[in-house]
Amino acid sequence: DAGVIQSPRHEVTEMGQEVTLRCKPISGHDYLFWYRQTMMRGLELLIYFNNNVPIDDSGMPEDRFSAKMPNASFSTLKIQPSEPRDSAVYFCASSLQRNTEAFFGQGTRLTVV
Amino acid sequence: TQLLEQSPQFLSIQEGENLTVYCNSSSVFSSLQWYRQEPGEGPVLLVTVVTGGEVKKLKRLTFQFGDARKDSSLHITAAQPGDTGLYLCAGASGYALNFGKGTSLLVTP
Numbered sequence: 001d002a003g004v005i006q007s008p009r010h011e012v013t014e015m016g017q018e019v020t021l022r023c024k025p026i027s028g029h030d031y032l033f034w035y036r037q038t039m040m041r042g043l044e045l046l047i048y049f050n051n052n053v054p055i056d057d058s059g060m061p062e063d064r065f066s067a068k069m070p071n072a073s074f075s076t077l078k079i080q081p082s083e084p085r086d087s088a089v090y091f092c093a094s095s096l097q098r099n100t101e102a103f104f105g106q107g108t109r110l111t112v113v
Numbered sequence: 114t115q116l117l118e119q120s121p122q123f124l125s126i127q128e129g130e131n132l133t134v135y136c137n138s139s140s141v142f143s144s145l146q147w148y149r150q151e152p153g154e155g156p157v158l159l160v161t162v163v164t165g166g167e168v169k170k171l172k173r174l175t176f177q178f179g180d181a182r183k184d185s186s187l188h189i190t191a192a193q194p195g196d197t198g199l200y201l202c203a204g205a206s207g208y209a210l211n212f213g214k215g216t217s218l219l220v221t222p
Contacts, residue, residue: 004155033209042214043156043201055208091155099144099205104155 006092006105013112018080021108023092024073031098034067034077035091037107043091049075050098082112116140117204117213125219129191134216136202137184143205145185147176150199150215192220 005024013019025032033048047057052069060067064083069075079086089109093102118137126132136145144163148156160169162178162185169176173196175188189196197220203210 031208035212043212045209045211048209050208093155098208099210101146101158101161102156102203102210104157106153107155 004092004094004103004105006090006108008108009106011108011110013082013110015083015112016081017112018078019082019086019110019112021077021090021092021110023075023077023105025075025092025094026103027073029094029096029103031095032069032075033093033095033102034075035093035104037089037091046077079110082110084112086110087112117202117211119200119202119213119216121216122214123217123219125221126192128193128220128222130220131188131190132192132218133186133188134200134218135184135186136213138204139183140204140206141182143182145178145182145205146203146210147185147187148201148203148212150201151197156199156201156212189218192218194220194222196220 007022030051034046035043037043046059047067049069065079067077089107091104091107093104095102120135146161147159149159150156160176165180165182167178173190177186199215199217201212201215203212
């Protein structure tokens with residue numbers, strides 16, 4: 001398996017634009033997580049899914065953020081409209097079962113100017 | 114969200130030195146994981162500790178879980194430049210992992 005695949009690796013966008021981040025989890029993993037990493041706040045959990053169903057989105061900072069998982073092999077994190085304070089590295093991770101090893105993608109570095 | 118405090122935040126040492134980094138919380142965790150993250154990459158799991166008082170060794174790395182399952186430490190013996198990276202602890206509670214901010218380690222030759 002190629003591991004967790006995220007795209008794009010880098011995204012630069014202007015304030016107010018819509019941004020969509022994509023993730024392909026490891027096949028067979030039941031859990032998918034979206035995290036955001038900044039120097040100030042570290043690695044923050046935004047939302048996670050179990051069997052494609054959103055379980056906890058309490059970490060999503062604002063209504064501008066939304067996430068979907070239409071099937072077991074694909075998830076998106078959308079920010080609309082984007083703001084400069086959204087600049088961060090966004091990671092997708094998947095795990096086989098709850099609280100087992102989380103496998104991370106390489107992340108998407110988002111810069112909003 | 115249970116908070117995990119890691120210390121020190123930054124550590125710069127020379128090759129061959131020993132070091133210990135800490136992960137503390139006021140909450141009890143069913144298990145605790147340690148990850149290492151290199152620049153431009155996602156975190157990679159090093160070890161999982163489950164039982165209070167448990168000690169696990171991974172070559173020159175020794176991990177300990179506190180008796181009360183609220184804290185953990187990572188000790189590196191004879192650090193090498195390849196140990197450079199961000200060390201993150203993550204507590205399992207509920208269905209997801211909550212991460213500390215990490216200890217950024219730099220080992221110079």
